[in-house]
Amino acid sequence: MKFSTAIAISCQIRRPFLSRIRQESPATLKYIFSSCVTGATGYIGGDVLFALTQTFRNSNISALVRSESRASQLTNKFPSVTPVIGDLDSTAKITSEASEADVVLRKTLSLFVVVVGTLTKEKDLASSNHLASATAIAQGLTESKREKPVWIQISGASLLSGPDITANTYGEPRSQEFNDLQGISEIRSIITSSPKRAVDNLLLKLSATNPHVRTAIIYGPLIYGRGRGPVNQRSIQLPDLAKSTIQHGHGLQVGRGLSCWSNIHVSDIAQLVVKLTQEASSNSQNPSIWNENGIYFAENGKMPFGEISQRVASFAAEQSFIKDPTVKSIDADAADKLTAHGAVLWGTNAQYTAARARKLLGWEPQGPSLEEEIPRAVKEEASQSNSKL
Known part of the structure; x- marks a missing residue:
């Protein structure tokens, strides 16, 4: 099996991290996960990193973190990680990593993970720093030599809370429940009509100008459970x-x-990222999975x-x-x-049904x-x- 995919994963969470992962399979096939990750020491990003390292065990990772103390915490949890001190403002480096990793080996799977923003109000999700780093990833993937690069972003379900905020009806019910399979056009319309969702809109528009790029966005709801990352294991x-x-x-x-x-357990969010990563590695071009249809909910009830x-x-x-x-x-x-x-x-x-991942990826919450x-x-x-x- 040949892997020739570049993947970018972003999560709406704090603290930056840039990583490169190399893996040797028993068949000597080499995988390269060149990752731009902000959040490896954060709650969601840390759990995603745990899930990826468990799935791709023989990996060596170099990671961009903000401080020596964070670097130490990261390597204590993931001994194979080689930390590099830096932050999200290193946009030139992010762009370079996103483009160069694709040509390191002939048979490679390249993974870019960028965690931007926070799971709070929408204004936090579109800060200039976060948008700048996302733009750098987009540029890197655009310049990538790989045939079908992929960017997976983790965002927040407050996307659906706009009517309550506008009407100031906090604590009141709203019967509307979204479905990411049957109601994809309505959800897409909410995203595109919100200028505060700058990063999400960047992903949705990317494939229109760069057809070789595949994108997916995961909207996490109330996320609970103890994280498995190196530092922040607590939700909000x-x-x-x-x-x-x-x-x-x-x-x-x-x-x-x-x-x-x-709501959803944090490990189930991480597993959805793994499922999408595995789908990407198969070079899938299913239009129902990526780009304008690549909008995913994750839930295990409400x-x-x-x-x-x-x-x-x-x-x-x-x-x-x-x-x-x-x-x-x-x-x-x-x-x-x-x-x-x-x-x-x-x-x-923010009520929804996660039908797309269940039907198309075989994902089921286990937490x-x-x-x-x-x-x-x-x-x-x-x-x-x-x-x-």
Whole structure:
């Protein structure tokens, strides 16, 4: 089997990382994963890196990280990684890595991983630094000598929360549920009509001007579970809700608590990246998988935030972390004071069905459910805050 693909993977998360991975197969076929990764020490990026290194075990990685301390943490977790100190502003280097890695060996699979932005408000997803690095990756893939380079981006489901933010209806329900297979045109329209989604729009437009490039975007919902990366193994929405509950001594919900996001375990997001990477390595050109149709959701069900809050408070009370299992309502401003963009993260709607990955890639979530995760998350936050009474 021959591999001649360049792949770029980006995630909406913090902290940059640039890596090159070489792998020898038993048949002496050489794979090269030249990766522009920002987030190898972050929550999602770290878990994706773990999944990739588990799938492609005989790899040697050089990684761009911001500091010597981060470099040490990275190599302690992944001994094969050789760290290089740098950041996302090194756009010339990113472009060079994205273009040069494709011609290192005749038979290669080249993987570019760039994690940009944060899983918070949309304004954070389109900062000039993030867009600049994404543009550098796009330029590198455009200049690539490989026949069919691929860029996989991980973005955030707050894409679907716009109506709640505009109407200021935090904590209220919205019945609309999106389907990434049957409703792809509607989702694409939401992306293209949002100038704040600059990086996502860059990917959607890339194949129009560069037909040899294949792209895919994964929109992650409420992501939970302990990450398997080297540094940040903690998510945001559930842990911060548990932390605030313990600190205040009772449950908290935004408004009536009727808003709802779909949810997924972090390992299942990482596995979807692996599935797409494997699909890319087969040189698939299925138009249903890539480019304007390469928009993927990932979910393992949904749960209203009010129910999440009640489950958190009830378990915390059972464990004597708090005395009162009552859930009290707070407004959007109060939520934002408890955690960055709390009104959006706990009070908006982002409900969807992940049909595309299930049907086209054979992906199925295998991680624990959100219901199963809540006790672990509450115990961890109680331990961190030393708040057990």
